[in-house]
Amino acid sequence: MSPLLSILTSVLFWVTAMCLVAGVAIVGPRRLYGIGENLVPHLRESRREVAALLVVLAVSGVGRPALQSVSEVFGLRLTGAILALEGGFVAWLQGTFQSPRLTLYFSSIYVFGYAFLLVFPFLAYAALPKPTTLKRLIVAYTLNYAIGLVLYTVVLAYGPRNVMPDLVTSLLYTFNPNFQTLTGEVNVETNVFPSLHTSLSVTVAAFAALTREEYPAWTPIAWWLAGSVVVSTMYLGIHWLTDVVFGTALALGCVYAAYRYVDPTEEDAEPDEREAGPDEGDGGSEPGGGGSDSASSTV
């Protein structure tokens, strides 16, 4: 089996297993059962948002080599500037806390925990009777990826493990070199600013906080996982503190935008108005959809 296939298989296995356990424990068997009947109408309701997300993912997947070339010739080289800005924070973090157990923990979090963190909300919010939260999540993901893609192209920077190997060990890849086969498929090494691991995790955490009444048990778990992912990006030597700060800001901005554009009146909506909600939502989501479209067409 090729190295990529074997690592993909194990990620798929663990994410599925975690989703099943979390699905039963957090969403509950009754609501989980509801996904079956909710999913199709929810997705039909969010077809525009889903299409936008797919477009951004496709641009990211297909256009990456071209964007990378643009970045190499015209991009801002910020590696030196970031290092000058924050100095040896990541080196300090790793030097102070490094231990085999933490490396095992953070490596697993970075690969398996992160994948689970991204996938599970789809399941959880698809189980809700209304499509609004799912739609918002998709819009937020789309914005994260689209803005991330633009910034990746504009900024050319390498992470700490590539720049200061004397002080920062590439812990993830020395722990399991095959992980690099996986991450190499998903991204290139010059795309560190901002940290999309951070921004997507914080996005999920923010949604978990905003929907705590639906899934009270999910909130602390999501926060713990997201916090761990954020720390892991630096502990493993992959991202700078600067990437993480900007990633967090990006996440909060995207969540705000998603709530602003998808059913902004939802919170106060009366039960009988809920029927009209989706229509309003479609109208409200126009700017959001347009925003992500223009973001992807500028790159």
Place this chain on the structure above:
Amino acid sequence: MTGPISRREALAGIGLAVGSAGCVGRARNIAGRDGSSQLVLEIRTTPADEDPNGIRIARALAENLSAVGVDARVETMNGTDLHRTVLLNHDFDVFVGQYTEVLPFDPDALYGLVYSGFAAEAGWQNPFGFTNLETDEHLEAQRIADGSDRDDAVAELLTDVCEKQPFTVVAFPDALAATRADRFVGWETGPPVSATGLFRMEYVDAEDDEDPVTLRLVTTDGRISENWNPIAAEYRRYGTFMSLLYDRLTVVDDGTVVPWLARSWEWHDPETLEIELRSSTWHDGEPLTADDVAFTYGFLRDTSMGNAETPVPASQFRGRGSIVESTTVVDDSTVRLRIGETGAEVTKRALQVPILPQHVWSDRAETATVGGFEFDLETTEALVIPNEEPVGSGPMRFVEATPGERVVFERNPDHFLARAGSADGDDGNSGGSTAEDEGWGSIPDAYRGKPSFDRLEVAVVGSDVEAVQWVADGHADGTVSNLGPDSVPRIGRESGVRLVSTRSAAFYYVGYNARRAPLSNPRFRGIVASLVDKATLVDDAFAGYAQPAGNPLAASPEWVPEDLRWDDERGEDPVYPFHGTDGSVDVEATRESLRDIGYRFDESDRLLAREQ
């Protein structure tokens, strides 16, 4: 005066000063002077994933420069990007790189590196912009001389170059490879990173009759999966795989010249060499003739073939190509190279350029365009084309590639190595009178019937650690990119993987842009050189797998005069010993040396330089 007045304050004062007539001239004299600020030096190199050693050298140097008061910054960029900005655009202060030849090379290599006539050209020829009349004289002298005269001339040249430090040699790394011995042996007979090393590999796995036999290598350098242009400097590292695709007239094996595409040669007159070619065909079936050889030498000098206002030379092989002044085609298999006064030893180097097919490359002489627009008159299509579907005459030919992932080559059954059959002579092709006619005897036994694999697959991975893991997991037979301190110990922990270490001539160096002040000052470069702690770097950056060195010919010590050899006892460079002890720099002594040669520091001990 109570203290220095900054330029800005002086400018602001002009308005007041003009009021009193006598002060006008004085104010202008002050404000008209450029001020000084802290010297900023950017050190460019590749990231750790691509090359684990270079970045460590750059970091250590930056740290020492900063300690002394220079604002030193490290900027990482991939190999293509580094070569583009440094070699082609000359847009750099300092860079850390590795020389391009793995096997010991002739001292004439320095001609390509530092001859002043190449300073304005784009490519590997004099990337430092170093210009010195005295050095030029030494370069010319060693070209003409032979025998012991040449030994002396080379010694003088080396002494001169070591003193003036157009670049600082740091260390000669061992060519390390993680290898498996279950399918192929012979890793240690030649570095697997060299073409001749690959020819010496033997297939051993007799258990399952594999057909075709595939040698699987793994590298961190993705450029071989994107570009196959043998003269494009941005995409070439050692040119190993290009040497498999493109034959040269001769190759060097263990210091001796082996007739390759040239079956034999003799002196036509003291200034002209007559070359007899082997019968050979290009990968597309066209015959290889003397016209192709003549074309190649002209093309390396001017890839525009006279179409551009000024010649546009190739960005590789410029130094050795310049040895040949002109060519004359005698017949299809005979060509005369006029080499002027050049001595016999240097002439051999002129025969080591890749021979290009005229019918493919003559169409690439026009000015390069993007979407029909001419961007830069100094570039031809030949220098920017990725050369997809490369047509060479070498023992391997291109099959397919996925950029950033892998590239596949296959054995060329029509190549003379294959036709020469195995050394035992049990191959039907090699018997009889043809052996006499085709001159197989001139090919060393070790190469006949080689390579011993039908396919060569090179996979591209993210880092040296991942490359080692691929070999450990059996996805590859060996690594062909540099291994660093994180990956070497891993080899020992994995069963079935062996560390193979061979000497390499591809030294690491710090290159200076002599076009920019203060790096144009040889005294300043000398002090920067003394901030490179070679002995400590060998221990830290190379995990001990390197030899510190002070001159570029340390891999062929017969050329190096006694007083330039690395002083093993004291463990320091003979010309510019490290300014410090046990890895830490002596800041005060270094500042004193800088003051001695005319540099100044401000009150916060920052080294001052003129604002550029």
